[in-house]
Amino acid sequence: MATLNPYLNFRxxxxxxxxxxxxxxxxxxxxxxxxxxxxxxxxxxKESESQWLMHxxxxxxxxxxxxxxxxxxxxxxxxxxxxxxxxxxxEDEAFLRExxxxxxxxxxxxVPLEKAPWGDYFGQTADKFGVKWLVNIAGAQG
Numbered sequence: 281m282a283t284l285n286p287y288l289n290f291r292x293x294x295x296x297x298x299x300x301x302x303x304x305x306x307x308x309x310x311x312x313x314x315x316x317x318x319x320x321x322x323x324x325x326k327e328s329e330s331q332w333l334m335h336x337x338x339x340x341x342x343x344x345x346x347x348x349x350x351x352x353x354x355x356x357x358x359x360x361x362x363x364x365x366x367x368x369x370x371e372d373e374a375f376l377r378e379x380x381x382x383x384x385x386x387x388x389x390x391v392p393l394e395k396a397p398w399g400d401y402f403g404q405t406a407d408k409f410g411v412k413w414l415v416n417i418a419g420a421q422g
Contacts, residue, residue: 288348288411289359294333297409298348304382307340314352324354328407369414374403380415381409393417 290297295311302309314320315330323351325332332350339345368376380393386408391414393403399416 282294284343284365285345285347288361288364288374289351290348290409292329292331292350293334293357293409294336294348294350297407297411298333298336298338298346300407301346302338304379305344305346307344307346308326309323309336309338311336314350319338322350325352326354329353330390356405361411363412363414365414365416366415367418370417370419373417376415377419380405383413383415 288297297357300310311318311333312335312349313331314323314325314334316381317323317334320327320330329350332352333348335347335349337345337347344362346398366376366379377393380403384403384405384407387410388406389403390406390412391402391404393401396402396416400419403415404413405415
């Protein structure tokens with residue numbers, strides 16, 4: 281079965297962000313810096329950015345992998361990310377509420393985790409790294 285692997289872009293904070301997500305979601309984190317891979321000059325990476333992550337992967341389960349990397353400044357200014365949706369059934373309500381609270385801490389709350397018009401509980405936040413998260417709890421009683 282295929283997996284969907286969100287891949288996030290950062291500017292010098294990928295290692296901290298992925299470690300933060302690991303503290304919330306669990307799983308095993310592996311990382312490789314630009315220096316680990318060699319060829320800094322060929323990749324357009326400044327020496328001051330050599331320890332930035334070229335690739336990081338948080339394996340949470342067989343079907344959930346969260347990946348990320350630092351975009352070297354030589355590669356342009358844009359490091360936009362979309363939204364990550366974290367959702368589950370009412371049985372996962374405690375985990376999802378705790379994850380939402382931790383993701384919102386130090387970030388920017390956009391929509392509180394409350395009963396939505398479609399009947400689920402839904403919230404939206406940007407975490408302290410600027411990544412936007414959508415959390416949906418299907419069938420929760422609140």
